[in-house]
Amino acid sequence: MTSETTVLRAMLVDDEAPARALLREYLGSHPDVTIVAECANGFEAVKAAAEHAPDLVFLDIQMPKLDGFEVLELLEPRPHVVFCTAYDEYALKAFEVNAADYLLKPFGRERLADALTRVRERRRAAGTPAAAVPSPAALAAAARPEGRFAERLLVRDGANVHVVTLDALDLLEAQDDYVAVHAGGKTWLKHATLAEVASGLDPSRFVRVHRSYVVPVDRIARLELYAKDSRVAILRDGRELPVSRSGYARLRELM
Amino acid sequence: MHPLFGRRFGLALYALAWIAAGILLGELGRLAVPQPRPFAWLLAVPPAVVLGMSVLSAWWLCRANPLQEGRVGRAVSVQLQAAAAMAAAWAAITGAWGVVVLRGLRHDPAALAAFGREWPLVPLALGLLAWLLSAIVHYLVLGFEATHDAETRLLEAEVAGREAELRALRAQLNPHFLFNSLNSINALVGSDPEGARRMCEGLGDFLRRTLALGARDDVALAEELELVDRYLQIEQVRFGARLAVERVISPQAAACRVPPLLLQPLVENAVKHGVAGCVEGGTLRLVADVRGGALVIAIENPVDPETVTPRGAGVGLENVRRRLDAFGARAARLDAVREDERFTVTLRVPARTGEEQE
Numbered sequence: 001m002t003s004e005t006t007v008l009r010a011m012l013v014d015d016e017a018p019a020r021a022l023l024r025e026y027l028g029s030h031p032d033v034t035i036v037a038e039c040a041n042g043f044e045a046v047k048a049a050a051e052h053a054p055d056l057v058f059l060d061i062q063m064p065k066l067d068g069f070e071v072l073e074l075l076e077p078r079p080h081v082v083f084c085t086a087y088d089e090y091a092l093k094a095f096e097v098n099a100a101d102y103l104l105k106p107f108g109r110e111r112l113a114d115a116l117t118r119v120r121e122r123r124r125a126a127g128t129p130a131a132a133v134p135s136p137a138a139l140a141a142a143a144r145p146e147g148r149f150a151e152r153l154l155v156r157d158g159a160n161v162h163v164v165t166l167d168a169l170d171l172l173e174a175q176d177d178y179v180a181v182h183a184g185g186k187t188w189l190k191h192a193t194l195a196e197v198a199s200g201l202d203p204s205r206f207v208r209v210h211r212s213y214v215v216p217v218d219r220i221a222r223l224e225l226y227a228k229d230s231r232v233a234i235l236r237d238g239r240e241l242p243v244s245r246s247g248y249a250r251l252r253e254l255m
Numbered sequence: 256m257h258p259l260f261g262r263r264f265g266l267a268l269y270a271l272a273w274i275a276a277g278i279l280l281g282e283l284g285r286l287a288v289p290q291p292r293p294f295a296w297l298l299a300v301p302p303a304v305v306l307g308m309s310v311l312s313a314w315w316l317c318r319a320n321p322l323q324e325g326r327v328g329r330a331v332s333v334q335l336q337a338a339a340a341m342a343a344a345w346a347a348i349t350g351a352w353g354v355v356v357l358r359g360l361r362h363d364p365a366a367l368a369a370f371g372r373e374w375p376l377v378p379l380a381l382g383l384l385a386w387l388l389s390a391i392v393h394y395l396v397l398g399f400e401a402t403h404d405a406e407t408r409l410l411e412a413e414v415a416g417r418e419a420e421l422r423a424l425r426a427q428l429n430p431h432f433l434f435n436s437l438n439s440i441n442a443l444v445g446s447d448p449e450g451a452r453r454m455c456e457g458l459g460d461f462l463r464r465t466l467a468l469g470a471r472d473d474v475a476l477a478e479e480l481e482l483v484d485r486y487l488q489i490e491q492v493r494f495g496a497r498l499a500v501e502r503v504i505s506p507q508a509a510a511c512r513v514p515p516l517l518l519q520p521l522v523e524n525a526v527k528h529g530v531a532g533c534v535e536g537g538t539l540r541l542v543a544d545v546r547g548g549a550l551v552i553a554i555e556n557p558v559d560p561e562t563v564t565p566r567g568a569g570v571g572l573e574n575v576r577r578r579l580d581a582f583g584a585r586a587a588r589l590d591a592v593r594e595d596e597r598f599t600v601t602l603r604v605p606a607r608t609g610e611e612q613e
Contacts, residue, residue: 022438041534152561
């Protein structure tokens with residue numbers, strides 16, 4: 001079997017039933033495309049992707065729970081993406097996250113056929129250079145409105161997605177390839193580096209006190225000198241964190 | 256600061272005018288007390304310039320004591336006192352300067368004696384006159400500015416009102432709503448051609464009503480609600496069972512006059528930022544009643560608890576507020592409250608059932 005005839009396993013993600021019906025109808029005339037799942041919101045999409053590992057996702061942007069960019073941030077491995085939306089203002093972001101195409105509603109059969117051609121070409125050129133696949137941090141940045149900081153963190157736990165609002169966040173802790181997200185007495189593991197997660201946070205609210213810790217400034221009860229040139233931060237919940245020299249400098253600027 | 260100080264050219268021109276006045280005064284003085292021209296000018300010009308600059312301070316006094324009804328007497332008395340003080344101060348200055356020039360520089364006892372005969376009556380009279388003239392001119396300028404400002408404010412309010420109306424109209428013809436509706440029609444053409452036709456008809460009807468209502472100054476709430484119904488019918492094709500609508504409208508409320516296209520953007524927000532953001536959708540509630548002479552309209556929708564802020568909703572609300580202001584409803588109010596998973600916008604407008612006003 002050559003890659004030309006390889007089946008494309010596609011997933012349709014749109015909260016409007018007519019929009020999904022239209023894609024289904026158009027895709028009916030492309031025998032190499034099989035629809036493996038249809039989802040009406042971001043949570044369903046993440047769950048279905050974990051189950052079916054699709055090659056291609058048709059993704060609406062404005063949806064309940066998670067928007068299209070947030071869904072993309074949580075998909076591993078990354079499928080090819082074709083955005084389908086009535087809004088043209090996300091085209092640049094879509095380009096930044098390396099989407100295969102961007103379909104503006106309403107679109108016709110030919111336009112969809114073009115998008116599929118692009119996806120097939122990308123597959124043929126397989127072994128996409130790693131540099132072309134944006135990091136989760138770049139995807140998360142693309143998901144945010146221009147010039148604004150993140151308001152929530154998304155954590156995937158198998159097929160489930162947890163939304164942690166930043167007001168509830170107690171502490172971020174680096175653990176190898178993961179970041180432990182502590183919030184409201186619970187802990188989730190997010191597959192990212194601490195630097196990636198920290199880059200999306202408002203630096204006036206969250207401070208990296210140490211290589212391995214990011215903490216909300218208002219959670220810090222006090223700082224204690226523990227040896228010469230070495231400090232610990234005592235959090236309101238009693239937790240003690242080491243404070244590095246550069247972390248102390250950042251803290252002093254804020255407090 | 257005095258408006259003249261902001262304009263260097265104006266201030267220079269003003270100073271030149273006073274130098275000219277000083278020269279004139281000097282020439283008049285020569286008629287009374289003959290003496291060489293340079294000394295006459297030296298005697299008159301510096302005090303004239305000092306007087307000119309000093310009477311500019313009438314501006315602050317005029318601003319602090321405006322000629323308002325009931326306060327005219329007070330303003331006049333303040334200005335007279337200031338004029339007297341000014342005249343006295345200026346007489347003292349001219350007297351001292353006269354002594355310096357006529358005794359110190361020229362040493363002409365005869366001229367000094369002649370000068371003494373004119374002093375202090377002439378400088379007192381001139382100082383008084385100068386201050387009062389200045390006060391009158393400043394009051395005229397301030398009065399002119401006040402009317403000008405009032406006119407500008409009136410024009411600005413009018414422009415803001417029209418702008419808000421235009422924006423409402425444009426928001427009405429929200430392109431994304433049209434694009435999504437066209438996409439739904441596109442989908443229906445394949446699966447349900449009869450439904451596609453119905454939706455084309457509905458969309459056409461909605462657009463025609465929007466344009467017709469937008470051209471009027473006020474409409475009955477019932478008419479506005481008919482438009483809202485058309486809109487919701489179209490959205491129900493897109494969202495299916497996720498969008499449920501509940502209406503509780505009292506007959507008295509339905510007859511009240513409201514600005515056209517006032518509810519439409521609020522209902523659109525309720526769908527876009529509320530129901531559309533919930534996985535299971537929800538019920539949009541429209542309630543209108545007349546209570547104590549006020550028409551109270553509430554639009555209530557569910558919101559997803561994890562939504563941080565309804566993106567862009569603030570602009571819509573601000574727009575509605577401006578429309579209410581432009582409608583001349585001083586007593587009108589708009590409140591937006593989010594309680595856990597419900598978002599409610601409440602409008603209060605004076606209940607009027609009169610005919611359309613042109």
